[in-house]
Amino acid sequence: MSDLAFLSITKAAEHLRAGKLSPVTYTEALLDRIQRLNPRFHAFIRTTPDLAMAAARQAERDMAAGHWRGPLHGVPFALKDIIDWSGLPTTAHSKLLADNIAPSDAVVSARLKAAGAIMMGKLSTHEFAIGGPSFDLPWPPAVNPWGGNHFPGGSSSGSGVALAAGLIPAALGTDTGGSVRNPASLCAIVGMKPTYGLVSRRGVFPLANSLDHVGPMTRNVRDNALLLQVLAGYDGDDPGSADVPIPDYAAGLAAGVNGLRIGLVRHFYTEDCRAHPEQIAALDQAAEVLRSLGARVEEVRLAPLEQYATATRLIICCEAFAIHRHWLATRPDDYGDLARQRILDGAVVSAADYIDALRLRARLTRQTLAAFADIDVALTASNMDPTCPIDDAQACASLYPRQARQPFNITGQPALAMPAGFTQDGLPLSLQLIGHPFAEAMVYRVAEAYERATAWTERHPPGL
Amino acid sequence: MNKAKLSEIAAAAGLPRLSDKYLDQLQMSWASGRELADKLPKDLHWTEELSLTFRLPRPSSDTPKSAP
Numbered sequence: 397m398s399d400l401a402f403l404s405i406t407k408a409a410e411h412l413r414a415g416k417l418s419p420v421t422y423t424e425a426l427l428d429r430i431q432r433l434n435p436r437f438h439a440f441i442r443t444t445p446d447l448a449m450a451a452a453r454q455a456e457r458d459m460a461a462g463h464w465r466g467p468l469h470g471v472p473f474a475l476k477d478i479i480d481w482s483g484l485p486t487t488a489h490s491k492l493l494a495d496n497i498a499p500s501d502a503v504v505s506a507r508l509k510a511a512g513a514i515m516m517g518k519l520s521t522h523e524f525a526i527g528g529p530s531f532d533l534p535w536p537p538a539v540n541p542w543g544g545n546h547f548p549g550g551s552s553s554g555s556g557v558a559l560a561a562g563l564i565p566a567a568l569g570t571d572t573g574g575s576v577r578n579p580a581s582l583c584a585i586v587g588m589k590p591t592y593g594l595v596s597r598r599g600v601f602p603l604a605n606s607l608d609h610v611g612p613m614t615r616n617v618r619d620n621a622l623l624l625q626v627l628a629g630y631d632g633d634d635p636g637s638a639d640v641p642i643p644d645y646a647a648g649l650a651a652g653v654n655g656l657r658i659g660l661v662r663h664f665y666t667e668d669c670r671a672h673p674e675q676i677a678a679l680d681q682a683a684e685v686l687r688s689l690g691a692r693v694e695e696v697r698l699a700p701l702e703q704y705a706t707a708t709r710l711i712i713c714c715e716a717f718a719i720h721r722h723w724l725a726t727r728p729d730d731y732g733d734l735a736r737q738r739i740l741d742g743a744v745v746s747a748a749d750y751i752d753a754l755r756l757r758a759r760l761t762r763q764t765l766a767a768f769a770d771i772d773v774a775l776t777a778s779n780m781d782p783t784c785p786i787d788d789a790q791a792c793a794s795l796y797p798r799q800a801r802q803p804f805n806i807t808g809q810p811a812l813a814m815p816a817g818f819t820q821d822g823l824p825l826s827l828q829l830i831g832h833p834f835a836e837a838m839v840y841r842v843a844e845a846y847e848r849a850t851a852w853t854e855r856h857p858p859g860l
Numbered sequence: 861m862n863k864a865k866l867s868e869i870a871a872a873a874g875l876p877r878l879s880d881k882y883l884d885q886l887q888m889s890w891a892s893g894r895e896l897a898d899k900l901p902k903d904l905h906w907t908e909e910l911s912l913t914f915r916l917p918r919p920s921s922d923t924p925k926s927a928p
Binding site for chain 1: 869870873874875876877878879882885886888889890892893896897899900901904905906908909910
């Protein structure tokens with residue numbers, strides 16, 4: 397096997413099952429690569445080589461005995477460090493939780509364990525999934541492998557970086573205002589925020605409970621569908637969990653887009669928040685690609701982006717403050733500046749304004765779902781701009797709000813970000829596909845057709 | 861806004877011991893919160909609020925025997 401670093405889950409599963417690749421060899425190769433490259437990219441804040449090798453040896457024994465557990469068996473992965481793995485610290489990248497040992501597995505961790513996947517370690521995040529990129533925390537922020545010293549997006553920053561750098565083929569992130577899709581967009585990988593309630597959040601440190609999602613992050617669309625298959629399912633102990641049938645997400649991937657109705661939400665990136673010219677061109681070109689494959693692509697209008705952003709920001713800061721107020725009262729020095737600032741916003745928003753934000757959310761959700769009545773999937777921007785140098789605090793602060801991800805945290809619909817080309821300087825451009833609630837399979841179908849037509853996901857950062 | 865007023869706001873939010881440095885951050889939060897609240901539509905109504913409702917299983921005996 398010549399290039400284990402960028403092997404897809406799909407290919408790895410084929411080779412592992414056929415006995416052409418040993419899970420021990422695969423795991424050793426990636427651990428070695430992490431050891432060499434992590435000092436440069438800071439994707440991992442903790443690796444777990446003993447745990448990984450023990451799981452790899454167990455997978456090898458299982459497979460030799462003919463017990464294949466599915467496509468994730470023997471495949472390395474890692475967790476954003478707000479997700480519990482029994483016996484390991486869950487730090488949320490914060491001094492406040494530096495010694496917080498998880499007493500049990502998060503539901504998603506237990507599901508990956510049962511699927512035979514190989515746990516490689518904990519990944520860098522913005523502090524408590526809200527404050528970053530920050531240089532005043534116990535661990536440095538992750539750095540994007542695309543470009544010299546660039547911001548990888550966040551808050552699931554380590555997840556995006558580890559995938560783009562070929563350190564692991566699968567990672568979990570979380571998404572409250574876009575935190576799976578932002579690093580997916582800036583690191584040229586695939587990130588899915590599933591429908592609210594599809595994936596359990598039990599054992600995941602919350603940011604804003606009514607908007608929090610756990611999502612799969614991979615280097616291509618099929619891999620993402622395979623990973624979601626393992627994660628999705630009802631959890632009676634997560635009050636937001638939905639008891640719905642789980643389809644085979646990979647079954648319809650090759651069906652193509654001929655005859656599908658795709659709504660292009662162009663006003664988000666041309667009127668409401670005008671995107672970088674190369675990003676606009678990439679999105680318009682993506683619409684043309686889907687048309688050329690037989691889809692009917694027509695513009696649809698949703699509410700102005702600013703309305704979604706207003707509701708999202710008010711809800712996040714209020715719900716986050718409710719979670720953090722005790723620590724803010726007793727240990728304010730232990731937060732990084734950015735997280736403290738963003739969470740403090742919730743201390744001064746009135747209850748009436750929070751209630752109004754919830755009313756606005758309900759209104760926007762009704763309007764958005766009505767606009768989806770005549771389409772199968774929507775296409776729009778994820779980020780409005782390519783990434784920027786990570787040490788330029790002002791550029792990073794300006795980059796984050798220039799996005800169109802928050803609308804689908806507000807509505808809870810499934811939304812996937814994926815590469816849509818590169819700038820002349822070689823930095824990733826992206827697009828976002830949005831589906832009806834629980835129609836992840838349709839989103840994947842469109843994403844796979846676009847991916848096959850463009851092959852953007854086959855590119856890797858120069859020099860890696 | 862002066863420090864005394866900020867301290868009063870902090871105390872009301874359950875943060876009585878914020879140092880001056882963090883009171884400066886609270887002032888920025890205050891401005892940011894006002895800016896966001898001003899962007900909320902003015903015609904929002906309580907009938908638009910989501911409600912938490914219980915769903916009980918419907919016993920089969922609920923259906924009247926005489927029903928068609």
